Amino acid sequence: MSKIETDFLIVGSGIGGLSFALKVADHAKVIVVTKDRIDETNTAYAQGGIAAVTYEPDTAEKHIQDTLVCGDGLCNEEVVRLVVEEAPDQIKQLINWGVKFDRKPNGQYDLAREGGHSEHRILHHKDNTGAEIQRVLSTRVLNHPNITVYQNHFAVEIITQHHLGVEVKRGNPDITCFGAYILDLKTQKVDTVLSRVTVLATGGTGNIYNATTNPPIATGDGIAMVYRAKGQVENMAFMQFHPTSLYNPGERPSFLITEAMRGFGGILKTIDGKEFMHKYDPRGSLAPRDIVARAIDNEMKIRGEDHVFLDVTHKDPKDIIDHFPNIYQKCLSLGIDITKDMIPVVPAAHYMCGGIKVDTNAQSTIKRLYAVGECSSTGLHGANRLASNSLIEAIVYAHRGAMHALSSYKNYEFNHSVPEWDYEGTIHNEEMVLITQSYREMQQIMSSYVGIVRSNLRLQRALTRLEILYRETEELYKKSILTQKLCELRNMINVGYLIIKSAQQMHESRGLHYSLDYPKQKGQEF
Template identity: 50%
Template sequence: MGLATLTEYDVLIIGSGAAGLTAALVLAEQRKVLVLAKGALDGGSTSWAQGGIAAVLDEGDTFEDHIRDTMIAGAGLNRRETVEFVVEHAPEAIRRLAALGVPFNHEAGALHLTREGGHSHRRIVHVDDATGFAVHEALITAARAHPNITLRPNMVAIDLVTDRHRTDGHADRGRWDKSGGQAWGVYALDETTGKVECFLARSTILASGGAGRTYVFSTAPRGATGDGIAMAWRAGARVSNMEFMQFHPTCLYNLEVKNLLITEAVRGEGGHLLLPTTGERFMPRFDPRAELAPRDIVARAIDHEIKRLGLDYVHLDISHKDPEFVRHHFPNIYERLMTLGIDMTRQPIPVVPAQHYTCGGVLIDQAGRTDLGGLYAVGECSESGLHGANRLASNSLLECFVFGDAAARDILARWDDFAPPPAIRAWDESRVTDSDEEVVIKQTWTELRRFMWNYVGIVRTNKRLERAAHRIKLLKNEVNEYYGNFRVTADLIELRNLLQTADLIVKSARARRESRGLHYNEDYPATLPAARDTVLVPN
């Protein structure tokens, strides 16, 4: 078995979205940075984000209002010091993005601010209804132009390199302890060559996104398979609050197009949710804020009406607004729907809830540090305490910019504390063969996503969670055996991570004996007086 070759990079970043590229641009002023992207450089969730970025910029709005709105949406589970940190750094994040050339919408010489569910003020900075795409274009352009940043697309991370991969006989710690271990980089599959490479660095940042593809209906991109969360867990990092999976209330219902998100801003600008059978506006029956209630309330209300009436979908209708107003505010959604035969200026849009955001993840502090030395996590793969039991709309891109910047600055400030990587074993393929049973992966993936939707979806019960846990245990055994015998492929790596992530979601959901925020269990419908995080500790 050979040794892994040391790379020339100081910092390794896994993920090329808003969080990863923000960190890369800060680090690159002093260090050489390698960014690994799964698939295309723009294949992550950032480019898909429609709504915008929340920041206190409007006259009459205050940091305290934004903090309060965030914590109300988060059902009290937020860590206030984190919420304050992010909210207070939001205006500066907007200024940095504007300086990079992000063409934010303006009106009468000022930034145009829209409003979304759960917000008490207009504070959503946006670029039409395709903010994420515009932001990512600016970040990737800046990263490509920087001589200290190397971008590698089509790289699928397999596992973090830790002390157990050293060649000097360094022993594993055994059970988890507060001092943690050390991360030295990652093993990753190059999809273009089929070869596994080992990338080493003094510090590693996980910016790998969420785990939306654990579910059959999701607005997340194809690659959102919980890779960073699963890798960090296997490496020995704690994971927190995985039971809080946000389901976006309004995903287009279409048998061919299964992940077209209809932005929150459609409701923020006056769109109504209606029963397709009667045209009744039903949200006022569930919450006095009606369509502007937080996402968990709106999603459960839609789910309730769909199940109560045996519907396939409900209607989202903004056709009562001026057609030019609708086309101007939602040009991309309008054009996309028109290609599907739906004119949103004249008719309602059929919508269903879909998994949208992973509020839990790798447990981090305010600098993005995990339990492992040298390992940081930022963005959707992390659990910082910002979102609590339910993410407030448009706080997610904001978290990426603030924590990407914070992690990078912490690494630079503590650079002398990071040792060079030791000698590490190369990837060993000497005892595996090419698989002739790819159907196993497809079948297991389909089964997993279906029972996660049915058993661990918007509404849960103890029995459903028990059934899911039983199925996951069986499938994990099958996939682990498969993984040990066959050469890795992207699909196998993702399936392994999906199963690990699903296991963490179910373990967290079974540990919470109440209903709070996004987690609703019919066997525990009440909310307990004290809000406590669910923290899972690896063996």
Template identity: 50%
Template sequence: MIQPTEVDVLIIGSGAAGLGLALELADHANVMVISKAALDTSNTHYAQGGISAVLSEEDSLDSHVEDTLNAGAGLCDPDIVKWTVSHGPERIAWLIQLGMSFTQTTDSKGNLNYHLTREGGHSHRRVIHAEDATGRAIVATLLAKVTTHPRIRLLERHLAIDLITGKKMGLSTSRCLGAYIFNRDTAQIQVIGARFVVLATGGAGKVYLYTSNPDVATGDGIAMAWRAGCRVANMEFIQFHPTCLYHPQAKSFLISEAVRGEGGRLLLPDGTAFMNQFDPRAELAPRDIVARAIDHEMKRFGCDYVLLDISHKPAQFIIEHFPNIYQRCIELGYDMVKQPIPVVPAAHYTCGGVMTDRYGQTDIDGLYAIGEVAFTGLHGANRMASNSLLECLVFAHAASLDILAQLDTVPWPPSLPAWDESRVTDSDEEVVVSHNWEELRRFMWDYVGIVRTTKRLQRAKHRVELLQSEITEYYSNFRVSNDLIELRNLTLVADLIIRSALQRKESRGLHYTLDYPEPEVITHNTILTPSLDN
């Protein structure tokens, strides 16, 4: 057992939200950032498109708000949307000040401006980007500052197991006091006490068989917050990105929405366009509509994929706008300059999450959640393209202000109990974990995917309850491992998704059920509370 450590702020997660918050806090507080893999392994790193913000004279904050509300299908919090959008330009300026290099272009008068692209759901060009690898550029920019800051300590290949709260310790306070952290290389477990704990763990795409997310997206923050006593909301709204490259070696490589924004067309394998049959905006409709249209056509014709074609554009245009996508396609045998490329939908973004206020504060004092792990009210029933990185930056800044305002008044946590392994042994049945992992992801894909029915959801609920029972018994008897921790979290998150989906007796945004195909007149969020629902 490693000796306990204490820090002012413990940040769990190293994407844009976590790194951005660390940098904004570190001049005034001692910060520790936990990354479960390499520091640059996060959903942010794989984000291609860009950041939506009002940066053009032709655009307006009201237009950005209206587009976000429309995409959110009646479930966005208008006040949160306005507040987030209004802070977008200043967060872009902050990134540029840090050294972020966004793609630029020369206008007709010879002036150099930032290039803005347009994506699904947007009525204007407002997505600022770094070629087609914006997330990678953001992470590199933030890491360049974070890794050299004397008050930021970074722990790679460390995975949070559970949060420590005063309530769990039998104290009078319910405040979050720290976390148990698993070292993936040594299998040792460390206790880290903190005056503030921040979940910036991203989403839960790995709960599905096919996802654009990296392997680390296992819903850890949502699961830990739920076990600690936090409410979650709108977990039924899982966004499936319409266009991931279909290839056995591609591991669902994402094809940016900007390809459609720049004129890419979706075609059936025989070359027939189909999106105009589903929405007047065709390829530029919001993601939920495009993903459902593709799913419908694939099932109707029994095909494994549809085609995305931008080969009608000049070769130089394609290569300059999408150099990384172009290169990856070439590596896998597709030349998007000359031919359409095969694409399929894949789980992409968790619109629901841990409930917070506009400063990232959860139901538990001292515990914050920012980025994809959080439910803020921004995305509603369907996240509009490129609003996710915007949310990360805006809420990281807001959380930093809230934490710094309290820093001098919050005492250090008391002595925290060590991790207890006195009644467990090493497992001799690791195959159980891998089999359960595979079963979970497959039945979630089959039963809780793009199109749902009550019967499919009930089947999934029965399966997930059996899995949870097995995992609880396994977790109680054997020493923890990385795979077991992630499986435990994924299974809990799957249960929350299924329960939320069963409660929604309508079709809205990303939740589409054949049993209730129309939206209800009165909108509502699906809120689950641990003390009532556990």
């Protein structure tokens, strides 16, 4: 055990965390903590691309309106304008750092179009854009002399006045973050990291569901830590389900079939080969994700089938393979030649549109604590994220947060009175079995009762079962040496509770017993 001091403590190593680190590291000492390898992130799994206005006839106003429409009227228009207008500068920053976006033979960027977009505006690198961005950022961070990366380390709790024996209540405007307790997953020892500024960039929550496109690390850690620290979390009912993950039972995470494939001309069809999306929306297979996911869910239920198909066989085979080489190889490994065969797809938990409430400088309601990327709630996405708006949101807010924090971080002192982590008890094999079983039960509860279609009865049943899991897990936590699974389980239960309570409140506000669409009320805080 030890106490470590740094100017900036950044938890998470995707585009939000690493770009924040690079933007402050020329001026300050930075520690980046990531619970797996530096390149095992939600960002690395992003296929489609990153949205920004690049060429005419596209305009900022078109991108703004597409985002507002997709968000079901619940976006913060000020934030939408801010992100769209600042996006081109951040794209230039990525290019200057070394990210290679695909170009046409004439040298112009090869822009894709995805569901909900009125123009071609998606910059991409084949069908693995996130991996290309992750590669560049990871390399730069690892080579920066002012950045220290702690791989295979888990942030257990952010440190506030609570750890100094002060009672902290939700809504208190003076809650302050002094750093975090960090668990070394190899030694099982907990370090106390004191920081002037702490940044949460912990990604998504998808693993609270059985079927998700998110990597196993996406367990809502940052959101849960802020909730426990009495910071504000909002709009947690807005869990986005991606309409097209590859139907391959037993595979986890689910392999994503990018939105860009529908922008390329892919058509959704039932198992008997009939197009169905125009029954639900005039935009057909290019409707926004929430509409498409609900339509697929409905078709599967009324027909009693396990999946639908995405068909690109009418497109030129060479173009298919050139644009989607990873999807082509993945499907081929399962005996599916996408130039000749339709792709079986199903919806899967994909993206949390709510999260830690932040202002336009990425500041949370806890002082000295910032949040960027999927764990944050900026107001950009409303009830439903427009395709490829996530990566651009993360880097725009990382830039704004970094510039804001650099202007004030030297005014903050380290709080040396913070105690080191208090170990109690030991963990037994039987308790590890309970943790693993509870982990699976958590995913089953959320998938069965809090999925694409929700009812008051299902939500209440889920809440009742989660409360039992919560009590069991807290008993283990209080008496056991920490493990990653136990910490993740606590976080997942916290996030599941927040999703259920948010959905219940929204149902109540609209007098609903059953919802086929995303509830229309914003500003839900906890």
